Amino acid sequence: MELTERKKKVLRSVVDLYIRTAEPVGSKAITELPDMKYSSATIRNEMAELTTMGYLEQPHTSAGRVPAAAGYRLYVDELMADYRLSLDETQSINIAIEEKMQRVDKMLEKVAKLVSQATDLPAISAASRHGSTTVRRFELIAADVSSVILVIMLSDEQVANKVIKLPVQTLQSDLQVLSAVLNATMTGLTPDDFTADLLERVMNAAGAAGALVPVIMEFTAEVLRGHGSTNMAVAGQMRLLGQPEYRDVDKAQKIMSTLDEEALSNLPAIMQNQNGTKVLVGPENVAQELKDTSVVMTKFDIGDGMQGMIGVVGPTRMDYAKVTARLSYFAESLSKMFAKPEQAALPQSAEEPHKEA
């Protein structure tokens, strides 16, 4: 059943107002809006119908109306106005992003912090890999007489390293043998392939330096797993306290602990097959604990076969338009940034102008 234009307009006004004030909206407040040419009685009738249809709710008889989940849904899907980012906003986002980011985990932390700042809500960021990573090459560098550095080059252009103390004096030639064996047997494998059987075979083949193999294998598995698994960061939990719905400390605490935990760890998975910006309104949420909150999230491209995701968590009554706009812009800017060729050994021109209309 389609809603009349007028009903939509009323619904939209209610949601807009409620987002602004966090207080139930009465019929009078609606009539006072510009270009609302009906009397409060008419609005009351409309609101009564919207209530029976399930788009609005009444906390108690003599209160105004509050959007129900279905109301929010309709609002985000159809009714809300596009929020236009101001030049200020885009600029501050750009400036924030342009600092160089080193490692993925640090990057995620930073991004989460930035998003949280930009939206004034708790934010999550995550990165995950499409396929699985494998080792492309092993390299052993003698550091000094008693230690050697293992360098692992991965299929995704990343590099990991570890210092390994040598149990006994080991000859340079032994290390070369070991290196050759590693490259011959352990490249292109996933952590699952690292069986006890393989371990034994490699150790036998490695000969003198075979004692190093268990450490190497363990470290390698760790790195691969670490790279394969979803990496994520949360920032700005305390911002929830700024929201009137969480003035009640108990409520806030409950959500906070959920935020800290792994209830969020399936959010990235949800984005996996989605495109664009996704809004989960209240009860549509994954975790039961989040049924009074909404989640807005979107993807961005990291390159190197990695997929990023940013999102924020907030009260169902959050400013979807603004949040969605900022998030999308963030995602876009991040994708652009990662798409830029690594600022390589180009002698000068370290600085590039970033202005965009």
Next chain:
Amino acid sequence: MELTERKKKVLRSVVDLYIRTAEPVGSKAITELPDMKYSSATIRNEMAELTTMGYLEQPHTSAGRVPAAAGYRLYVDELMADYRLSLDETQSINIAIEEKMQRVDKMLEKVAKLVSQATDLPAISAASRHGSTTVRRFELIAADVSSVILVIMLSDEQVANKVIKLPVQTLQSDLQVLSAVLNATMTGLTPDDFTADLLERVMNAAGAAGALVPVIMEFTAEVLRGHGSTNMAVAGQMRLLGQPEYRDVDKAQKIMSTLDEEALSNLPAIMQNQNGTKVLVGPENVAQELKDTSVVMTKFDIGDGMQGMIGVVGPTRMDYAKVTARLSYFAESLSKMFAKPEQAALPQSAEEPHKEA
């Protein structure tokens, strides 16, 4: 002016009770304590005097007494009983710590989380270096035709790496030259030595592969600076909400934002020259914002010329005895753990028993 034994006993009881209940303590409550053989009137007199001496405070005429800052000070310095950790507590701390910790920053995050868990308060952890780090050796590994991996071995046994895209085809021999030049000129230096002058000299000496020098130098400086600077992590901010004094969201929010910021960054510095466990009571605190809170912190040894610090932030009415005990034990355990020789290539015996009476 020394306090009489009885006054001390009363003061101690007041603080103990207040720590437990978070409510002003009345004379009657004190008399009900075991081995308190005086009547409430006597206690009242004592409390009145303690109040005029500045050890206690009265929220209002008909309320009980609350410890004043001086009272807490005396309490932590002289009066509080040693808290004996239960076997359970030591064990759970040990188990928590024994997981392997990889990088320093990850380690700090984990430690902060653990400490926060153990104390049920927000925790900070930090690590800083005694001297300054320098590069011991540079190594360049050709990864494929268009990229090379820079491996930097530092004076503290740590290793950093970075993938550098080559601007143009570069010969293996050029890289060898570059490597030699780097090792000859840029080892043993601090970031401050990396002047434009040095850059030019190295670039000239490096010849064909000189274009890589700026990137290398920048990265090196970054790594050295990163290693030199104090690294820190905060965890469990939300635990503050569990404390009755922060049921007022505004208060909580204020402290929280202070926690997040760099007001804490001078805490590690304070520990620098201190030994053992240090307690900052309320107004003794560094940041004005923390005047209603206390900080307990202690040092631990990371080895490799690094110094660690853990601390917690909480209401002035926190259980100093318990917190101090847990913190000290944590610090001890951590020091022990880092003192253990790196679990190197010893073929088996991966597991060691940890039981201690």
Next chain:
DNA sequence: ATTAGCACTCTTTGTGTTTGAGTGCTAAGC
């Protein structure tokens, strides 16, 4: 020196009472 006793203070708690925003419905108006 200690303590019982008591008047006094001031917060907390409870209880009606009032207020006012907002509603649903009916009947009049366009």
Next chain:
DNA sequence: GCTTAGCACTCAAACACAAAGAGTGCTAAT
């Protein structure tokens, strides 16, 4: 027919006021 003015009704929030209770300081008795 839709719209709107009007009105009785509901109910949370705000207020005022009283009573309760915890704790004190002081005095006088032990």
